[in-house]
Amino acid sequence: MRNYDVIVIGGGHAGCDAAAAAARMGARTALVTHRRDTIGVMSCNPAIGGLGKGHLVREIDALDGIMARAIDRAGIQFRMLNQSKGAAVRGPRAQADRALYRSAIQAILAEQENLEIIEAGVENLLIGAAGEVAGIVTSTGESIAARSVIVTTGTFLRGVIHRGEERTPAGRIGEAPAIGLAQRLEAAGFALGRLKTGTPPRLDGRTIDWAALEVQKGDTPPVPFSFLTDRITVPQIDCHITETGPDTHAIIRENLHRAPMYSGQITGIGPRYCPSIEDKVVRFADKTRHQIFLEPEGLNDHTVYPNGISTSLPADVQKALITTMPGLARAEILQPGYAIEYDFVDPRELLPTLETRRLPGLFL
Structure with missing residues (x-):
């Protein structure tokens, strides 16, 4: 059985930075995602930052995160919002070239030591003798051990796309949702709800x-x-x-x-x-x-x-x-x-460290 210190599920913004952070700290890390070629894909708005969000990106950068470096390689219009106001409420924002941003993220991750990318869905969690998370089970049936599992699934947990009367199960357009993992979290007793977001034509x-x-x-x-x-x-x-x-x-x-x-x-x-x-x-x-x-x-x-x-x-x-x-x-x-529309876990299920109360070693 393959064994890692940290497994990160999902290759979006959060997953990429989480995986890079764990690997930088010396942890043997696996980033598990449906498709290697979609790592770093911007699902909705091709932009980084904005009011509030721009502060967050700069804080991630101060911790040696990768998002700010990626957008600097891919940004095709940079603007400081609220320029006429005080520094505390200004918000940096950059419009991205989608292809350049994806390439930048993938290049940064490829250079990161201690990081391996695994192309698979995640259907289940392995639970240890003391009730702690001990790893994952992939869509191919492989069990992979880990001391910590970080879930960054975005809109993929039991995702359903709505357009008029049409309903299509999907994590985003053209990609399958994560059904098994959502069912596993539900079976473990986590309080789940449904959120909705949208995208323009x-x-x-x-x-x-x-x-x-x-x-x-x-x-x-x-x-x-x-x-x-x-x-x-x-x-x-x-x-x-x-x-x-x-x-x-x-x-x-x-x-x-x-x-x-x-x-x-x-x-x-x-x-x-x-x-x-x-x-x-x-x-x-x-x-x-x-x-x-x-x-x-x-x-x-x-x-x-x-x-x-x-x-x-x-x-x-x-x-x-x-x-x-x-x-x-x-x-x-x-x-x-x-x-x-997609599942989310009630944030009251989390400790201040973002570890879940129900399953030690599982972070959301």
């Missing part, structure tokens, strides 16, 4: 009328995220701004019965600071417009991320509402937006 930048839009430039010169980066050498780009209007909102209101959050199809709780466009229209009914930021997903990628219109409305409704916005009358959707 991706647009074809070649079909956008850029001349009709307000330009949003980055900072000059761009300020790096990492204290170890001298300067940014990646080419920088502009983003653009459009907005919803009364016609957009009318289409959304007319189709709320087809939105999973309002039809009762989704029971999970949505994010407080990243509401869907449906929520914005309902909760802020007095507002006739909402700003939408059109953010390119890469230097050599025509895909555009319209930040501000996360939605789970059906694809035909998404097409209709997109064309009501300035500059988007002829815009084509490359991938419709969707909501994803």
